[in-house]
Amino acid sequence: MNQKNGSTVAYFSMEIALDPKIPTYSGGLGILAGDTIRSAADLRVPMVAVTLLHRKGYFAQAIDSDGWQHEAEMPWEVEKHCEELPACVEIYVDGRPVFVKAWRYMVSGATGDSIAVLLLDTDLPENSSWDRTLTDHLYGGDSDYRLCQEVVLGIGGVRILRALGFDNLARFHMNEGHAALLGLELLDESARFAGRSSFNGEDVQLVQQKCVFTTHTPVPAGHDRFPFDQVRRILGRDDILENHQVFCCAGELNMTYLALNLSHYVNGVAKKHGEVSRKMLVPKDSEHHYSIDHITNGVHLGTWAARPIATLFDRYVPGWREDNASLRGALAIPAAEAWKAHQAAKQRLVDEITVRAMASFDVNTFTIGFARRATAYKRSGLLLHDSERLREIARKAGPIQVVFAGKAHPDDEQGKQLIRQIVERKETMLPEVKIVFLENYDWDLGRVLTAGVDVWLNTPQPPMEASGTSGMKAALNGVPSLSSLDGWWIEGCVEDTTGWAIGNLDSTLSDDSDRDSHDASSMYQTLENSVIPKYYEQRKEWTRIMLHAISLNASYFNTQRMVQQYVLKAYYA
Template sequence: MTHSDRPLVAYFSMEIALHPKMPTYSGGLGILAGDTLRAAADLGVAMIGVTLLQRQGYFAQSLDSSGWQYENPMPWEIGQYCSELPVQVDVEIENRPIHVRAWKYEIQSCRGNRLPVILLDTDIAGNSDWDRRLTDQLYGGDQHYRLCQEIILGLGGVRILRALGHQDITRFHMNEGHAALLGLELLDESAQAAGRSQFNSQDVQNVRHSCNFTTHTPVPAGHDRFPLDLVQHTLARSDIFENHEVFCCEGELNMTYLALNLSHYVNGVARKHGEVSRKMLVPRDQYHHYEIDHITNGVHLETWAAPALASLFDHYLPGWREDNSSLRSALSIPGEDIWKAHQAAKQKLIDQVNASSGTGFDINTFTLGFARRATAYKRANLLFHDPARLKNLARQVRNIQVVFAGKAHPHDEQGKHLIQEIFQQKDSMLPEVKVVYLENYDWELARLLTSGVDVWLNTPLPPLEASGTSGMKAALNGVPSLSVLDGWWIEGCVEGVTGWAIDHVGESYHNDQERLAHDANCLYETLENSVIPLFYQQRDAWLKIMAHAIALNASYFNTQRMVQQYVLKAYYD
């Protein structure tokens, strides 16, 4: 495939993880976006990324002595990583022009390809102080601030691309609904090209042909919705509401439905999530019909392989970076070599844990890892549903270490209380179970955790896990998962081969509390009867599971395969 024989794809995402020192992401969505662009660069896909600059980042997390979370800005040296481009455009908000400039970051692939990412910035002389802060903080402020950011991303992003000479883009990929207002700019372009001042149904069809949309969550809070009066005031145009078929949903602007209405291809991010999305995002009337496919997420293997594991693959499976599927041959790697590589990665994590917390973790003790955004449905506290049972379990099978990490959204009080609850379990679980909650979960800490623990724990309330990619990163490093059957794990779990399921097949539950009790019981039983005895007493069998996690899961759940599916299904149909 060459750049000259296929169209250009513009990939829009509110957050993109581009470099460990650039806090332009909050978590899984941004990490996935970065991994997607890195894989596209590896494959030579003609793609350009578009996002906001996020001058103050998401936030730096600190925990006080009680485990309560505090947030601080994360300013970074923009010029050290990005170069300013010689273009500016204006975006109208509340009938005033806001000047938008562009910075460029270049992704360099393992094959020498370069992929540009455009970061939009309103901190420009001539803008008001308030307007200059619109590209400061990821997911900051109130609804009005968020809507203004999404106007800059969608409308400003398209205008910047045009100003840079990208007239030939034939696919606009919306990574979540935050970027859906790019469709409004494309509608206006289509109408103007036809000599009309307002868009019509033909323009809608034109735009649909050029857009595709990936939805990432069945959780309502993940779908941005704005009151129509706020939208009309902020956009300062009422003509869009004359087309209720596209822009209005139950008396508000729902960015997910806007993206659905303006896309020719829509997908969820795992097979189960596709099913859930088809049930949740049902047509609202006879004018709408949403066909929702699925493309299961992956991770960028070169980015997430621990140095010791990468060296191991280089020795036994040269070319794995260029052909991720070659990791299916990991079963040929001697088990003891996998173990040595894992121990090297584990020692790095143990050193980090002990340096930051003084907890006294030991490399020879079975270690569980859990690191997700701290929010109620991810149920980070499931392991402590019955603390006495967990302590007794550890006493019988030998000691356990548990590493937690994850940020709560600044407005998520329940998530903050969840962190505090886990944080305060530490002393009561000693000496049988050592627990640590590491501050400021980010890209670099994620690499240590997903490669350094012995088992990756994941406990969401089904069916709210859209995909999840942290367990994929762990599998790449030979770390099996112990997870609820939801998201990607439904596809990746081969019981006792790639990991273990927390599941009572065929069980029915009257409420979430009953489900919680069932899942906790299954978690304890699986740890006690299957996982921990195998780790301590059957090393050869454990090493086979580690090898299968790499061979079966890492060879498939990667962004190289994922991007190839987008190319075939969404970009070049």
């Protein structure tokens, strides 16, 4: 496993989507992590990944007749997918030893190389009954559970790597702040190597040169913070709390700032998100000076291209899997064949809706897709902001079908209300607008949705979207986006060519209700005057936009380009 040890990058992420049958992810962050590893394997980038096993997954979602979400565990057969490794390490949590072992899952690339993913597991007989559950649930439990998980990931992850012979890693990449405690382990290692009992400024500089940090959200809840009393109890040490250069701030351990303080390269995940992160994370009166770059996210094209679309690419853009940028040549694909391939993908979606929801959707009716985590800032219900206006548009321009999907975090009551409100509105929109909400949004459903709808809708409240990748998957399949100008879409939107913008970059609309009304009005106007007429009446124009979404967006917004930028800017710079 360590033959490329000197140049290998250790990629740490709390969640990684490895296979549709392995529920070790909740959504975009985990899907991105999996796509990153798949592209690194394609590009033969020496990498080893570290995550938690999540024996019982995130959760399976069921929606009852009243529209309420219910959650169930998602146990999976670890032995069928992973190989148990002999290494076992010891960490200390809340004053007691906890033993951690690892399972290995191999990700194979298009060029024949493979990357090992190490899934950490505390379900060992040597551990207490509670400690055995620490790697069961993704984003489950209370604050103690979360901090203990982050000790397992960061400190346990480094120790597992060392036990497996990874003693000379080139870089440690923290995909979000959940893994930031790996920096503490590296500081302790550096001090021990120098013959000291505690780390100092020299160790901090050495660790900074080894670490890379990617932040993924401007939403405060996405940045883990723990009171010092809790940190002192769980970690069993006081020394770190006295080092404000590294372990700040204001009576709590902020995992984002810990990662910032211990990294030589930091990035947001879109150009706009880089700007937002610099404003949010670098206060004017701060004694710290952080340099925050951006590398815009992407998707793994080989994973997300629907079969009819991939077959089309194989015929007209051979080698696209190995060279994603070659999809710039997609404009040469005959429009009739692009439309035929899309209709095949759309029929697959219609069939899925029939099976899952017993709803009758039509392959020739204009269909909008919206699948996002159900939380307030993503504004799941914006399309239904003025229901009568939407019905009137359908009467004038042509019938509309809408497919919704998305999970709310089990503790997000507001998110659950958003789902319920959409389900409640279904009957009131008939017959002009058909609506279906498909439960248990996951990798498999995501592939069918992003390829099978006609337009991908995304309505985050700016500037809360860090990047977003679902629209990139849609673009790959020739599905243009209708989206708020936030995240990646600021870079990807060429109006009336790759899709359409909702609203503008006006920052004066500070009131949420004003923003919602403004953006809903913009969305309705664009649907009525441009999008739907083109779909029903201007097939040549529609296929032009489909092919430009592939040529301009898919050729750039992919993890192959993204990983290459990490290699040049962060890993070996």
